[in-house]
Each structure stands twice: as C-alpha cells, then as structure tokens.
Amino acid sequence: MLYSKTTPEQKRLALCDMLASGNIQQFPGAFSPLSARLIEEKGFAGVYISGAVLANDLGLPDIGLTTLTEVAARAGQIARMTDLPCLVDADTGFGEPMNVARSIQELENAGLAGCHIEDQFNPKRCGHLDGKNVVDLDTATKRIRAAADARRDPNFLIMARTDIRAVDGLQAAKDRAKALVDAGADAIFPEAMKDLSEFLAIRDAVDVPILANMTEFGQSALFSVDELAGVGVNMVIYPVTLLRSAMGAAEQTLDAIIKTGSQEAQVENMLTRARLYDLVDYEAYNRFDTGVFNFQIPGTH
Ligand SMILES: C[C@](O)(C(=O)O)[C@H](CC(=O)O)C(=O)O
Numbered sequence: 440m441l442y443s444k445t446t447p448e449q450k451r452l453a454l455c456d457m458l459a460s461g462n463i464q465q466f467p468g469a470f471s472p473l474s475a476r477l478i479e480e481k482g483f484a485g486v487y488i489s490g491a492v493l494a495n496d497l498g499l500p501d502i503g504l505t506t507l508t509e510v511a512a513r514a515g516q517i518a519r520m521t522d523l524p525c526l527v528d529a530d531t532g533f534g535e536p537m538n539v540a541r542s543i544q545e546l547e548n549a550g551l552a553g554c555h556i557e558d559q560f561n562p563k564r565c566g567h568l569d570g571k572n573v574v575d576l577d578t579a580t581k582r583i584r585a586a587a588d589a590r591r592d593p594n595f596l597i598m599a600r601t602d603i604r605a606v607d608g609l610q611a612a613k614d615r616a617k618a619l620v621d622a623g624a625d626a627i628f629p630e631a632m633k634d635l636s637e638f639l640a641i642r643d644a645v646d647v648p649i650l651a652n653m654t655e656f657g658q659s660a661l662f663s664v665d666e667l668a669g670v671g672v673n674m675v676i677y678p679v680t681l682l683r684s685a686m687g688a689a690e691q692t693l694d695a696i697i698k699t700g701s702q703e704a705q706v707e708n709m710l711t712r713a714r715l716y717d718l719v720d721y722e723a724y725n726r727f728d729t730g731v732f733n734f735q736i737p738g739t740h
C-alpha cells in the first residue's frame with residue numbers, strides 16, 4: 440500500500456550487491472510508476488528510467504530539453520512505487536560540473552539508486568542516431584569527478600556513459616572508459632556498441648561493471664541476456680521497450696475503434712480490471728479501511 444517501504448539506502452546497497460554478484464541484471468525501462476510495479480511483479484532485478492521515455496512521454500524529442508527538476512520529479516515518482524533499485528538517465532548531468540554535482544544530490548533526494556552521465560555535447564542526441572558529438576576528455580572526466588564527489592551516500596551508483604564509439608571508434612571508447620573509471624565512475628555504459636566483441640573489448644579495458652543498452656531500432660543488434668552475460672556484461676537495459684509496446688498497443692486499439700466502431704475485439708489484449716487493481720494493491724487499501732471503520736461499540740450491534 441502507498442509507497443515502497445524499502446529505503447533508498449537499502450535499494451542502493453541492493454544495486455551494489457547485484458552488480459558485485461557477477462550475474463547479469465535486467466533492468467526494463469518503466470514509463471510510469473505503475474509500469475515499475477509490473478516490472479517488479481515479474482521478478483526483474485531493477486528498473487531503468489530512460490531520458491528518451493521521459494522526454495517522449497511529454498511529447499518532446501530526446502535532445503536535452505527536459506530539466507533536472509522534471510527528471511528528478513518523475514524518477515522520484517517511479518522510484519517510490521517500487522522496492523527495486525532504479526537507475527535513472529541523467530543525460531549530460533544538466534549543465535557544467537557544478538550543476539552535475541547538484542543533479543546528483545537531487546537524484547539522491549528523489550530516492551534513486553544511481554544514474555548515468557554521458558559525455559555528449561549539449562544539445563545531446565539519442566546515442567543511436569547520427570550527428571552526435573562528444574566533449575573532450577577533460578570535460579568528460581570533470582563531470583564524473585564532480586558527480587562522485589557530490590554524493591552523500593557512497594552506494595549511490597555513478598555510471599559514466601561514453602558515446603565516443605560512434606564518433607572516434609572502439610579504441611577511443613576503451614581509452615575513455617578507463618579514464619572515466621579513474622575519474623570515479625563506478626560503472627561504464629558504452630553506448631552504441633556494434634557487436635558482442637565490442638562489449639568484450641570494453642569488458643577487458645575496465646574492471647568495473649558494464650551496461651548494455653538493448654534499445655530497438657538502434658545500432659546494436661538485440662542480443663539475448665545469455666549472449667551479453669557471455670561477454671561479461673553486468674547489466675542490460677531495455678529502455679524504451681515498454682513505452683514502444685504500450686504505444687503500439689494503444690495505436691492498434693485506436694485503429695480498431697475507428698475501423699469497427701468499438702474496442703470489443705481488443706479487450707482480450709488489455710490488462711483486466713482485476714490485474715490493474717492488483718498492481719495498485721487495491722485489496723490492501725480495502726483492508727486498511729475496514730480496520731479503521733469496521734468496529735462495534737460494546738452493547739450495540
Ligand atoms: C538509453 C537512452 O539514453 C534513453 O534515454 O533511454 C536512449 C535510448 C533510445 O533513444 O533508444 C539512447 O540514447 O540510447
């Protein structure tokens with residue numbers, strides 16, 4: 440009932456433990472607090488909160504238009520509804536190193552378990568599109584150092600994302616990943632890897648956990664969790680997958696209503712009323728109410 444009783448500190452510790460376990464962890468992207476509940480119910484290890492989803496859900500492209508306030512608020516709404524650790528996409532950290540420092544503290548306050556900060560120029564782009572660019576090494580490492588120094592909970596995960604592969608090649612990605620770890624990154628997100636051997640190359644370059652981004656319609660093929668585990672990936676995200684699925688289903692339903700004049704044929708694909716009530720824990724609220732109001736005064740009935 441209401442919000443998760445697992446504290447942010449406990450969630451951060453859980454994230455550290457799962458990354459240290461050596462087993463690959465799957466983090467689907469939640470597009471809402473309710474979808475985070477579904478992710479948790481299915482038994483996933485954690486929840487990813489995508490910058491692309493956050494922006495797209497507001498009807499905006501993912502080009503750095505969303506603000507720290509918007510991201511922290513939405514990510515906080517999602518994080519408080521699940522016992523799972525949530526990793527949020529903090530884009531370029533929302534400004535200069537000092538802004539990055541503040542971003543980290545705001546994300547800690549919002550109950551996140553960790554975030555990733557990328558080395559793209561502003562305005563940023565989706566990491567799987569052409570035309571993106573990266574900042575120089577000095578700027579990239581300053582962002583990460585500022586982030587690592589700003590956190591108050593040492594278990595808040597600072598993940599450094601590098602987009603340099605698509606700009607300067609794999610060797611540059613390896614070099615940058617090492618430098619970002621030296622600057623204080625707890626984990627590395629090598630963006631837009633072309634194949635499994637590239638993940639392996641990053642794996643060999645650093646000895647912190649690495650993340651694979653299995654976004655659809657991007658630069659990487661959609662490798663299975665076992666394939667990724669086989670090259671030493673520690674965490675895999677499916678950032679936009681649920682939003683794409685939900686919007687795909689919504690489009691089909693709208694088309695069906697237009698075509699047939701009713702949603703009837705689509706009902707079998709919908710979450711039932713009972714399942715929806717399950718996810719919001721309706722029963723627990725009922726019990727709570729009964730406990731408060733259903734009493735008898737002695738001597739009466
Ligand atoms: C992971 C990502 O940063 C995101 O915001 O979810 C995006 C995903 C996407 O646009 O498909 C990315 O830049 O890869």
Ligand SMILES: [Mg+2]
Nearest residue numbers: 489490491528
């Ligand atoms: Mg993003």
